Amino acid sequence: MALQHMHIGFDDTDSPRRGCTTYIAALLVEKLEKIGVEFTDYPNLVRLNPNVPWKTRGNGALCLRIKCNENIADKVKETVMDIVEENSDLAYKGTDPGIVFLPRARVPREIQAFAKNAITGIVSMKTALKLLKRFKAEALGFKSGRGIIGGLAAVGETLRGDHTFEIIAYRTPENCGTKRRIDEQSVIEMDRTTTPYTFNNLDPETGRILITPRGPDPILFGIRGETPEIVKKAFEIVKPLEPVERWVIFRTNHGTDAHLKRVKQLSRIKPYHPVIAKGVVATNPKIVPRRHVIFTIEDGSARVDCAAYAPTGALRKAASKLIVGDYVEVYGGVRPSAKNHPITINLEKLHVLKLAPQVVYRNPFCPQCGKRLKSMGAGKGFRCEKCGLRFPNLSKVAVHVKRDLKRGLYITSPRSQRHLTKPLVRYGMEKRRGSEIKLIEGWHFP
Secondary structure (H helix, E strand, O other): OOEEEEEEEEEOOOOOOOOOHHHHHHHHHHHHHHOOOEEOOOOEEEEOOOOOOOOOOOOEEEEEEEEEEHHHHHHHHHHHHHHHHHHOOOOOOOOOOEEEEEOOOOOOHHHHHHHHHHHHOOOOHHHHHHHHHHOOOEEEEOOOOOHHHHHHHHHHOOOOOOOEEEEEEEEOHHHOOOOOOEOHHHHHHHHHHHOOOEEOOEOOOOOOEOOOOOOOOOEEEEEEEOOHHHHHHHHHHOOEOOOEEEEEEEEEOOOOOOOOEEOOOHHHOOOOOEEEEEEEEEEEEEEEHHHEEEEEEEOOOOEEEEEEOHHHOHHHHHHHOOOOOOEEEEEEEEEOOEOOEOOEEEEEEEEEEEOOOEEEEEOOEOOOOOOEOEEOOOOOOEEOOOOOOEEOOOOOEEEEEOOOOOOEEEEOOHHHOOOOOOOHHHOOOOOOOOOOOOOOOOOEEO
C-alpha cells in the first residue's frame, strides 16, 4: 500500500473562556499514532499577525505533518474532524474553527507566501479558498469557518528558516480554571541550568514566573528553547505540584520576529501591520497617564507617533530619554488612527542608531574669580556674588552634556513580550534555512 503525505492545519478553536488549539494538537498526536500515522515533523505551532483585531487569544494556528497508508487517509481526516469539533468552544460567538488537509509531500510556494502574508499582514478568506481549489486541498469550516485562513497559513509556514521549540504540559480537566500549582524554586533552578538555550522563563525585573499562563486554558506550563533536547531537559527539572495529563514538544516561530516587516518609508505603514521603520525623533517624549511614553518620528514622507507602554519596562525608560534629532529604528504593531489619537506604532523594540548632541544653556563663569554668575533677571545680565562685579552684556553659554542613553537595541521586558518577539538572548542563535528536522525519541506523552 502506497504512503501518502499530508499536512493538516487547524485554527480558531478556543475562546477567552476555555479551550486551546495546542491541546487539540496534543490529543491528535496520541489518537493518530494509535491508528498507524507517522509524524514527519513536530507539531508546528505558528503564531500569526498579533495585531489583527479578530485574532484568537494567542493567535496560534497548528499544523500536523504526517505520512500514512492511503487506506487510512479517510480515517485520519475523520479523527481530526471529530477531535476538533469535540474540543472547540463552538457555543462562543467569536470561535469559528477551520481545518485544512493538503495531501502532498511538498507545500507549494504560493501557500508558503500566503502564510508569510498571514504572519506579517492581513489575508482574506477569498485568497485562501482560491489556493485550496488550485492545489486540490480539502477544508472544513465550522460556523463562519474563519479558522480555515489560519489552518492554511499553518500549513504554509514550514519553519525552514529560524525557529524555536516549546514543550507544553497540560493539566487534568478537573484542575482547569484553578490556580496553577508549580514549584517556583524548581523553575528558578531550571532557568539557571538551561539559560541561554531556553528563554523567557522569568522576568528579571519582577522575578515573576513566566512559564505558567493565567487564563482558563488547559496549559499548566510551557518552556521555550533552541532545541527539542534542551526543552525536554528543562521540563524534567521543573516540579509540578499537580498532575500532568500529557505533554508535547512543538516546533514554532516563537521568539523569531517573524511578524515584523521592514518598510522603506513611514508613509507606507498600514494599520494592523507589524513593522520595522526608521526615522528621526521629531518631538521630545511626553509621559501620558499610567506612565506611557509617546514620541514622534519623521522621515520626510510622514510623521508617526510611537508608544512605549508602562509594562514594557526597560524599553519605556529608553524611550523617555530620547530627544529631538535622535535617529532610531522602531519595531512594533501599527494601531489605526481613531478619534482621540493618530496612527501609532506600539513599540516592541527600539534601536537607537544615532544620538543627537544634547545642549543645555547655563550661566557663564565670572571672568575675575571663576565662580558661576547669578542672573539679574531676564535681559539684565549677570552678577558675581563673590566679587560683586556685574556683567550686563553677558549671555548664557551653550554646554554639551553627556547623554543618559546609549546607542543600541532596547526590547520590551519579558513579561510583556509577545510570542513572536525575539528576545535579546536569541540574537546570534538564529537557525539557517534548510536545517534538517529529526524527531527525538520520546517527544510527547502519552
